[in-house]
Amino acid sequence: MSEATQMAEEKSSTESISSSKIVTLRIAKFNPENDDVQKFVDFKVPYERWTTVLDAILDIKKHLDHSVAVRYSCRQASCGSCGMKINGRPRLACFTKISELNSDVVTVEPMNNFPIVRDLVVNFERLFANHKKMQPFVIREDTEVGWTTKEFLQTPEEHEEYIQFANCIKCGLCNSACPTMATDSSFLGPQALAQAYRYVADNRDKGKDKRLKIIDESHGIWRCHFAGSCSQVCPKGVDPAMGIQLLRGYLLGFRK
Amino acid sequence: MRESIIMKVHYGTALGAVVLVAVHVLFRITMMPYADSLAYENVISNYKFIPYAIMLELILVLLSVHGFNGLRVILIELKQGKSYERAVTCGCIAAMAILIAYGSRTILMASMGMT
Numbered sequence: 524m525s526e527a528t529q530m531a532e533e534k535s536s537t538e539s540i541s542s543s544k545i546v547t548l549r550i551a552k553f554n555p556e557n558d559d560v561q562k563f564v565d566f567k568v569p570y571e572r573w574t575t576v577l578d579a580i581l582d583i584k585k586h587l588d589h590s591v592a593v594r595y596s597c598r599q600a601s602c603g604s605c606g607m608k609i610n611g612r613p614r615l616a617c618f619t620k621i622s623e624l625n626s627d628v629v630t631v632e633p634m635n636n637f638p639i640v641r642d643l644v645v646n647f648e649r650l651f652a653n654h655k656k657m658q659p660f661v662i663r664e665d666t667e668v669g670w671t672t673k674e675f676l677q678t679p680e681e682h683e684e685y686i687q688f689a690n691c692i693k694c695g696l697c698n699s700a701c702p703t704m705a706t707d708s709s710f711l712g713p714q715a716l717a718q719a720y721r722y723v724a725d726n727r728d729k730g731k732d733k734r735l736k737i738i739d740e741s742h743g744i745w746r747c748h749f750a751g752s753c754s755q756v757c758p759k760g761v762d763p764a765m766g767i768q769l770l771r772g773y774l775l776g777f778r779k
Numbered sequence: 780m781r782e783s784i785i786m787k788v789h790y791g792t793a794l795g796a797v798v799l800v801a802v803h804v805l806f807r808i809t810m811m812p813y814a815d816s817l818a819y820e821n822v823i824s825n826y827k828f829i830p831y832a833i834m835l836e837l838i839l840v841l842l843s844v845h846g847f848n849g850l851r852v853i854l855i856e857l858k859q860g861k862s863y864e865r866a867v868t869c870g871c872i873a874a875m876a877i878l879i880a881y882g883s884r885t886i887l888m889a890s891m892g893m894t
Contacts, residue, residue, distance in 0.1 A: 707856045739783045741864065746856060774783040775790075 592642035603694030634699035662730030688721035697753035713753035713763035720766035826889035
C-alpha cells in the first residue's frame with residue numbers, strides 16, 4: 524500500500540482559525556468507481572484539547588475539501604456510524620480526541636474487512652445481514668403483557684448475564700479488528716456472535732437451540748481464534764471474545 | 780456433520796494424543812537409556828508387544844484425525860467457495876485415510892515380524 528500511496532497537496536486552514544496546536548490529518552481517499560489505488564491527502568488543521576477526529580474531518584469538509592466522504596450522525600458514540608481506522612486502530616471518530624492520540628500526524632483510513640464505498644465510508648451490508656441472521660429479538664410463544672400477565676421480571680443476576688452485550692451499537696469496529704474476518708469472508712464475525720450470546724443468555728428468550736444451530740456451521744463460531752482484538756477495540760465495553768467463548772460452552776455441553 | 784461434533788472430536792483427539800504420546804515418551808526414557816530405545820531390535824520388540832502396538836496405532840489415528848482436521852480448518856479459512864470447501868474436506872479425509880492405512884500396515888507388518 525505504501526507504494527500506492529500518493530501524497531497530495533498539503534493545505535492549511537490555520538489562517539482562518541486560531542488555535543494553539545496544529546495536527547496533520549492524513550485522510551485516505553478512494554473511490555472504487557474511479558480509482559485504482561488508495562491515496563492519502565494531508566491537511567493541517569487546528570485543534571483544541573477537546574477536538575475529536577470527527578470534528579477535525581468535518582472542519583476539513585467545511586473549509587478545505589468538501590469531497591471527503593465520511594459517515595456520521597450522533598457525534599456521541601451512540602449511533603455507530605463513524606467507525607474508521609485512526610492511526611492504525613479501529614475507533615469511533617467522534618469518540619477519539621486528537622489530543623489523546625499523542626501524535627502530530629493522525630492517519631485516518633476506512634475500516635478493514637469491509638468493502639469501501641468511498642474514502643472513509645464502508646459498506647455495512649454483511650455486518651447487518653449477519654446480525655439479522657442471529658434473530659436479534661426475544662423469541663417466545665407467549666406475549667409479555669396481557670390481561671393476566673405482567674412484564675417478565677428478571678433478577679439483577681439474570682440481567683447481568685447479557686446486559687453488556689446489549690450495549691452493542693453495530694459500529695463494526697470488532698469485525699474490523701478481527702483477524703479471522705481478514706481471511707474468511709464467510710465468517711459470521713464477533714459482532715453477530717456476541718449478539719447471538721446476548722439473546723441466548725437472556726432467560727426470557729426461548730430461541731437458544733435455533734441460534735446455536737445457526738452459529739454451529741463451518742464458518743460460524745468455531746473459526747474464532749480467540750485473538751481478543753474485538754474486545755480491545757469495542758468503544759462500548761462489550762467483550763465479544765468472552766461471549767464467543769461462553770457460546771462455545773453451550774455447544775460443548777459445559778453450559779445449559 | 781455439525782461443526783460442533785467435528786470440533787469435539789478435534790479437541791478429544793488432541794487430548795488423547797497428548798496423553799498417549801506422554802505415555803510413549805515415558806516408556807522410552809524409563810525402560811532403558813533413550814539412545815538404546817531407538818535401536819532396531821528394541822523398536823521391533825515394541826511392535827511385537829501387542830498392547831504397545833495398539834497404543835501406537837491409537838496415536839497414529841488420533842494424530843491423523845486431529846492433524847488433517849486442523850489442515851481442513853486452515854484451508855477453509857484461507858479461501859471460501861462451495862466446491863473448494865468440498866474438495867478440501869474430501870481431500871483431507873482421503874489423505875487421512877491413506878496415512879492411517881499406510882501407518883497401520885507398517886505397525887501390522889512389524890508386529891507380525893514381516894520386516
